[in-house]
Amino acid sequence: MTDALKIALGRRYRFAASHRLHSEKLSETENGRVYGKCNNPYGHGHNYVVEVNVSGKVDPATGMIVNLADLDGFVEREVIEAFDHKSLNQEVPVFRERVPTTENLCLEIFERLKRFPLAKLERVRVEETANNAFEYAGEEIQDHRAVQ
């Protein structure tokens, strides 16, 4: 109970992009079985929502952790401009190697935003549709067997 009070700011952004889920490591049949209609060779698209959560000290002069204009500008440059109205597979270099699932998209967005110099990135949440959401907070998975 004596822990310091922490304050974080959450902001939601949107972009639209297309992707195709297809792994070079799998056969045609396996790709079809694993990814179903997401394996359609022509791809398909989503309206993605990215929720960015940052924490830091509230500046008493401004009442803010970070000026929203600075956060918006950084996310716009690093993520929205790179992904909006793009084909993730063909136009975002990391997805030439890696399947652009929303899990991987979430990790990539976290990597890009953790360089934000004005506040600490706490987590990234990506909503692929209103029914699917993915979150990453920079944590590594503990080996179950080791902590049993």
Place this chain on the structure above:
Amino acid sequence: MEGTGVPTGYPWRIERVAKKAMVYLTRKIDFSASHLYHNPALSAEENKRIFGKCNNPHGHGHNYTLEVTVAGEPDPVTGMVLDLKELKEILEREITQRMDHRFLNYEVPELKGQIPTCENIARVIWNLLEPRITQGRLHKVRLYETADLFAECYRNGASRT
């Protein structure tokens, strides 16, 4: 034990039932209020540059949504972490009556001398609620200023629930 249908590892079941489970419950309320951002220690130009249209001297308003999360063990008799009716009354008394349809800069004494940003309002709400929650403990407040902007307040080290 044989023939009773109770598996031979029986004692582990008792242990499982007796284990204390931490449950998080969240209640949501809405209120509408006006505010403006202005720091009298800064020049008019600096205020304009930092706060932009939020610096309009006449103020502007939002529909705020507040989510309050309380953590605790369900009471073995009632099955509740805390009585939701009681939480509803606390929120009505401490937050709605204080902030709903108010001009936050002028009518909420707890915000005196502070810029009423989402961060600062969330912290004031935390400080108002924490001593009032006596069953379970206050885990997190999340205050939405718009659907795309919110501030959260929690104890360092609390889980991200």
